Amino acid sequence: MLNRRELFAGSAATAMTAASISKAMAKEASFDFDPRGTIGMFERLPSLQVESELEFITGYRSWMYRSLTKQASKRSVELLKLNGIDLSKNGDLDQIVRILTEDHTVAMLVHNMERTQEQFWRLIKDECDRNADVLLEEMTEAEKLGPGTLHLNKDLDIPDYACYEIHIQPGGYVGDRFAGHIYFYGTSVVLAGGNQQDQLQVNWVRGVPRPADGKVKRILDQGTSCGQFAHALKDRFPEAEVWGNDVAGPMLRFAHMNSVKLGRDIHYVQELSEKTQFPDNHFDIVTSNLLIHEVPGEKIKEISAEAYRTLRPGGIYYPLDSYTGDQLRGTALSHYRAWRNYRWNHEVWWMEYYNYDLANAMREVGFKVDEDGPKGRSDTTRNIIGYKV
């Protein structure tokens, strides 16, 4: 299986050659629906119309973050001060929300964030539904192919906590047959079009520590969703057997198909991260990327406990996510923003996560915890490392 990333490293001439090779690939591998080709490892959507509309939304959201957010933040500070609110503390959330959402500019930011989000999800979902037959066939065909493997479980009891439309993604992770496609292309918009080559995951994986003895034979990526973090882990630790689990079948089907197309040897399994199929002392590294803020607090502890059980002594647990608890410098504005993300972006566990003490939960299940790990993207990446001693 040709590796697109290798093909596209380097000059435009290399890219041109790779593009024609990619076309030949599509002819031979009938499952590969690729009508408009790829940009590196990123497969373009089937229509210029939708691609262009998503380009617009990407640009609009960048404008929104540069311009509207600046004004809304300025207005928020003015209003909170006017009402005698201490900006340096979390404060009374109901009062803060009432004050701020009455302001046109602040409310406009909420509106723009959520309506553009609804728009890009809808565009991608509609594009997938228009091409349903061939996209479903692609995933079905890929199930028979390697490298890597896909283990789906039709008898898995999916808990309610996994059934919400987190960040208003249509159907959430479990309710839409194209959840993987929708998430993959949607998050590319959220990341301002700047993640077409998985740059974010590649950057974050650099912070994953090696065990002290340097041995990395097996890695588990909990809640792997589209498999982008698993890909980056495999690139960073090519000697390791990389597994990615997730509760959502549609996400894993997309992840496996994408791994096959990219020639990445990843093993995907549908299961709960808090109750895996793996034996004790099995993995050298267990990690996750933006998983734990999307589960209830009690599940974070269970997931950490499962990581502990399946790690070998000396193994590393590295749950990457946003700052919470003591590491979050709680202010009136951050409290309001957390509410906004929770209420209208439907990150339904966000308020719970905002107050959660992850390091303590990890200690309670047995980890020795270092809270001063290597810094990732500032203020949005946890630098907490758990060691199984």
Add this chain to the structure above:
Amino acid sequence: MAIFSSPLFPTVIEKEENLMAKSNAKSGTYTVDYFKSDTHRGVLLKDVMTDNIVTALINMGAEVWAYHRRTLVMEQLMLERGGITPEMIEKYVPSKTLMKSWEAERDRFIGNIYDVLARQADIPITSKMKYTDPKEKGN
């Protein structure tokens, strides 16, 4: 309906008693039923019509950009390969069949931008999150 209340944040989420859903493996899509969010019913600006008008404005921007983008591609190809002039574009008369398909495209364009003006919504921006409707079917 069972009541779930997070001890850390006082939001009530009402859920059905049956807390588990079997994977929809029969259809091969591995989807399950899910809780629909209510953001599409939110009134995020001072009233629903203002909310809708601003959304329509953003929708229109996307449509306009898509056309501008296509024109950019066409103009670039014309520059690189020649053969078509601006005068030819100005004077072009589409056939009846072609015109009919363009009118269908115009109607799609209009719906995409303006359908939202008819949206009805009733949930104020300051409301607490509540899940009271049964789950929607996974597809």
